[in-house]
Amino acid sequence: MTGCVMLAAVNFHTMLFYLFAILACGFAIGVVLADNVVRMALYLVFSLGATAGLFFLAGAEFIGAMQLMIYVGGTLVLLVFGVMLTAQAPFVSIKTSTGDRVLAGVVAASLLALLLQAALSVDAWRRPGLGEVGPPAATPIGTALVGIRVDDPPGAPAAGVRSGYLLPFEIVSVHLLVVLVGAAYLARAKRRRTARAIEVAASVEPAAEPRLRSTGAGAASALAQGGVR
């Protein structure tokens, strides 16, 4: 019985908000601090997933679902593929120098102080939410995307005609098509030039500098070959 009373007293919304907020922020900081690129990708998955939880808590269930499907399911799979394709031993963890780290810490602290000062300076934003539950958002979003508004912004005075999002929707559609074609063209299967680039670099600077400084020459010759072919 006592357990039931205590359970009822728990503010689940606030508790879950803090859980997801700590997860999102903690893993975002983990992405910054990690040196291993595979770990960075994993932390990013967790951070974006926790952000989807925050979206659900804010009552934006459609955006939360899209976040999970497009970001975590699509973009991150893409990034992980990139990590796997380029994760040769020397590139898995490229260290940042200590001076850069210190400078980045100073810049981050001042930027965070500025943003927090701006975020906390408006009183209306600091009042706790009224907990007003809106209607499911999927239908208004869908109709707004084809240009018909059926929603009513809460708290706003009765407005006249609000514009829909048909034109941005079309622009984004064409943009996605262009991106699809462009990405497929850029990443199409080619003869691998990795070995070739190393070979050219070695022949231009024979054993003087094994750091591949002159791979630009390799790239240029590869480009020239591509042009001839």
Place this chain on the structure above:
Amino acid sequence: MSGLGMYGSAFPSPVPILAMAGGDGVSVAHYLVVGAILFTAGIVCMAVKRNALGVLMGIELVLNGANVNFVAFASPYLRGQGAVALGIDGQVIALFVILLAAAEAAVALAITLNFYNNHATVDVDRADNLKG
């Protein structure tokens, strides 16, 4: 009834920065703080990572931090007394941001793979062919 106060209406914030947002329940300012932290982490990630894929992850974090702000301002649930929520507008813009982030990731990844094929590295410090 000990312990009731711990999870009652005056739920203490485990994070000092979030406690600065004040109030009993969750307000828009709480979400803004989370968005600010994600944004800062993304900016730092973009600036200090030498792996090109790390820079891409920083961009994702920045866009995500902006999205948190959009959703917070859109939410009728978080709207405080006397404030105006963006409503559907904010959510639609957040949706567009997610779509553009996906498109940006696809193109940037293709460019990174091309860079890797031509230069045999993903270290962005080596991409200095255009340096005068």
